[in-house]
Amino acid sequence: MPDSLHVALLDASLGDTHVQRNFTRELAARLSIVRVSEGDMPQPWPDANAPRTAWPYDALIVSGSQSSVYDDRPWIAHVEQYVRRALAAHAPVLGVCWGHQLLAQALGGTVHSQSRYELGYVTVEQIADDPIWKDVPHSFTVFATHSDAVTRLPENATLLARNNAGVQAFRHGSAVGVQFHPEYDRRCAQDMIERKSLPDAEKQTALQTITDANVQAARAPKQLLGNFLRMAQAKRPASRNA
Template sequence: MHIGILQTGHAPEALQPEHGLYSDLFETLLAGRGFDFTTWNVVDMEFPESATAADGWLVTGSRHGAYEDLPFIPPLEDFLRKAYEAQIPIVGICFGHQILAQALGGRVEKFAGGWAVGRQVYDWGGEPVALNAWHQDQVVEKPQQAERIATHPFCENAALLYGDRAFTVQAHPEFAAPYIEGLITHRGDKVPDDLLTKARHGLTEPVENARLADSISRFFTERRI
């Protein structure tokens, strides 16, 4: 199955030698599951020819806000609406979660409650699921057609399911502990010290990235999580 990765931001340069690009993190997360990948750097205005150029679309995270006045955001929203209408499965992570919600009528804001960084435990249909996060923006109003399937006291719309068309998550299943540690070092300057300290303490605690990889894979191949 051919998965198109829509890269909406660039990984911190300091982390690229060890960890690669955001697209590399997702290829590693989903390795061995029968997928082949092509990456389009939509953040640099590099878009696929059509919404049917891949069998599924994966929208990455980004340091940008979905609400920002940036050249790539309107065409990305338009592309995602076309893919959604064409019933090409879409998976969105962090910014990808936010931009799809915004494109389909939801609302994204820089959350007044501040940042979520490092390991967070989400309520996933009554079951705790631990994942790493790194965000201040979030979906504050979900689109009407989206079902909330995971939540957190800090982040009400932590994961959304749009029937068999899209599955999006605010957290980062592609981020393992070494990547969070790198973000603390290289992108932690705007995050309060107490949150960085808590995130450091959580680096040795387990997260369930493999579980989310299973869900993403099932969604692409079977349209269910």
């Protein structure tokens, strides 16, 4: 039997968040969690001429963060450099929220602050067919929390989903970025809204989206996490499946 997939989770969140709890619960894989926002880094890539089997991971996931990808912080530059190396090696990479924006920036797209915060359970529409959407409804409900957004996709990227807030998902080769949070549950959604430094009326509007119906509907997009792992399994070097 093959070993379980080994996934590096680059936790870019600041302080005490739900990132590790959420992804540990939702991913059927062996996770190596790396607190990149605290200066930790995943195991380095091998020499450029070495086979990808020399890299210890089968896939890479980059989490959300309260920072901006364009902030002048050394750890962000280090993460972006690491992600570029993964992309150059055609490794499976999933970027979530901040990670989605970092993917776009690393590939030559642009990310800017927006005048309106997208916060709460929202509706997203698929734009293009893709394996990441297997068993995910064409129009789906999911939790979003961001004030930055991808304003220009990288060259050769495919837009996969959008809504009135803009780009919600894209693919570029073996990498997929999603602006929303498929990994969130009710507890996380409520806590993240309550932590925001926003007017009370704006937070109350977002809290009102946390209904039983929306929480239930948001279970379907979680399927994309399993779909990503299946795509990573398909790209796994044969020697690791022995």
